[in-house]
Amino acid sequence: MRTERRAVLVVVDGLRADLVNEAYTPSLYRLATSACWYPDHRSVFPSATRVNSASLATGCFPGSHGLHGNVIALDEGDGLVPVSVGPPTFRERLRRATGRTLRRPTLSERLREHGAAGNWLNSSAGAAHMQDPDGHGLLLHRNGSHRPGFEPVHGPEHLDVTYDADGDREITRRFCAALDALDAPDGYALHALWLCEPDHSQHVMELGSGEHHALVKEADANVAAVVSAVTRMRDRGEEVLLVVCSDHGHETVDQVIPVESLMVAAGLKANAESNDVVFASSGMGALVYLSDTARARRDDVVDWLGRQPWCGPVFAGPGLAEVGQCEDGGLAVAFSMARRDTPNRFGVPGISHVAASRFPGSAAPGLGDHGGLGRYETNAVLVVDDGSGKACRIEARTNAVDVAPTILDFLGVTHDGTDGRPVPLS
Numbered sequence: 001m002r003t004e005r006r007a008v009l010v011v012v013d014g015l016r017a018d019l020v021n022e023a024y025t026p027s028l029y030r031l032a033t034s035a036c037w038y039p040d041h042r043s044v045f046p047s048a049t050r051v052n053s054a055s056l057a058t059g060c061f062p063g064s065h066g067l068h069g070n071v072i073a074l075d076e077g078d079g080l081v082p083v084s085v086g087p088p089t090f091r092e093r094l095r096r097a098t099g100r101t102l103r104r105p106t107l108s109e110r111l112r113e114h115g116a117a118g119n120w121l122n123s124s125a126g127a128a129h130m131q132d133p134d135g136h137g138l139l140l141h142r143n144g145s146h147r148p149g150f151e152p153v154h155g156p157e158h159l160d161v162t163y164d165a166d167g168d169r170e171i172t173r174r175f176c177a178a179l180d181a182l183d184a185p186d187g188y189a190l191h192a193l194w195l196c197e198p199d200h201s202q203h204v205m206e207l208g209s210g211e212h213h214a215l216v217k218e219a220d221a222n223v224a225a226v227v228s229a230v231t232r233m234r235d236r237g238e239e240v241l242l243v244v245c246s247d248h249g250h251e252t253v254d255q256v257i258p259v260e261s262l263m264v265a266a267g268l269k270a271n272a273e274s275n276d277v278v279f280a281s282s283g284m285g286a287l288v289y290l291s292d293t294a295r296a297r298r299d300d301v302v303d304w305l306g307r308q309p310w311c312g313p314v315f316a317g318p319g320l321a322e323v324g325q326c327e328d329g330g331l332a333v334a335f336s337m338a339r340r341d342t343p344n345r346f347g348v349p350g351i352s353h354v355a356a357s358r359f360p361g362s363a364a365p366g367l368g369d370h371g372g373l374g375r376y377e378t379n380a381v382l383v384v385d386d387g388s389g390k391a392c393r394i395e396a397r398t399n400a401v402d403v404a405p406t407i408l409d410f411l412g413v414t415h416d417g418t419d420g421r422p423v424p425l426s
Helices: 026-032 049-058 090-098 125-129 165-181 210-235 259-265 292-306 317-323 400-411
Strands: 005-012 071-075 080-084 117-121 138-140 190-195 239-245 251-257 277-281 285-290 311-316 331-337 339-343 349-355 382-385
Touching: 005 210, 005 400, 026 210, 026 239, 026 382, 049 125, 049 400, 071 090, 071 277, 071 285, 080 090, 080 277, 090 125, 117 125, 117 165, 165 190, 165 210, 190 210, 210 239, 239 400, 259 277, 277 292, 277 349, 285 292, 292 311, 292 331, 311 317, 317 331, 331 349
Parallel strands: 005 190, 005 239, 117 138, 117 190, 251 349
Antiparallel strands: 071 080, 239 382, 277 285, 285 331, 311 331, 339 349
């Protein structure tokens, strides 16, 4: 029987690490306690899906790959403007404005000549595209599917599934069917699955509620299906690395603060539509971009933010490196909103303010959100099963940027140029 090395990656969007337990995620808990579990795994800042998608794909921090947050500022010819990363049009908009997409190669690009990558994705279009923004592999998503070279995928293979738990069940079924259909050496070196739940619904429900727990259990059932499919792959003689992770967690919204209008009122920004100062919210964290003419205001912005009761840690200039960012494209200041470890009414700890965004969203007091530096929203899930049967709990801190190097290392492909490193497996 021929043995092939493959990697299977499952991203459970929005699952905070303290929900990995016997009660709510029994299947993931069994995997975590029988393989390698990394309880101090962290997302990059902002702890938001689209920027973490880019970091999971490249193994790099935002300051390296160039996608700063869920909302960024672009100069499209008339000065800086805020742009949401979410829409399916974002990828081409970024390319037109900057001449590129991400500044670092993704897993799909690195694996193009080493078995290639296939991506089954039920995230927002912006997050999905960051897995393979330049068309190096297979990408299946409801807003457009392609093979290498952006060759369109139509018909039954195209993943036109709903952006909810039903869609996650269907995409998992089809993902597992693809794994079962593999006949070595056919198929991809990397098969990646991105589930939108529990993140998608946590934005409109209370963390810890019965409805929330039911949703988390559904996500766990999808993980169980993939674990079973990987077991069948191994029974066929394939050597498989299974990585199950999340991109970030959630905390409970305290208040939604109109930061941008407060900046205008404080005289730091000319008006709501001016491009001298551009405010970009990622929820519980935010970025401030300054035009060339407003660059001298940076210290004033930092001083003002530091005096606001709703603001948490602030990073500026060279200090942006502390949160994996850098002065690039006008980015001058990053900050997390003020928070506390107080539990919500269902006993789930972590309550934080949210910076209001001009783009549509569902942030509201009492519901879930993320994007900052909160203890629980940044504590993402990471479990790695190399098939050895060895259980270990790795207490050392790991980060989203370590996922890609771990996969590349297992597949025998260089991870030079990444910011992360392969995680220890014992």
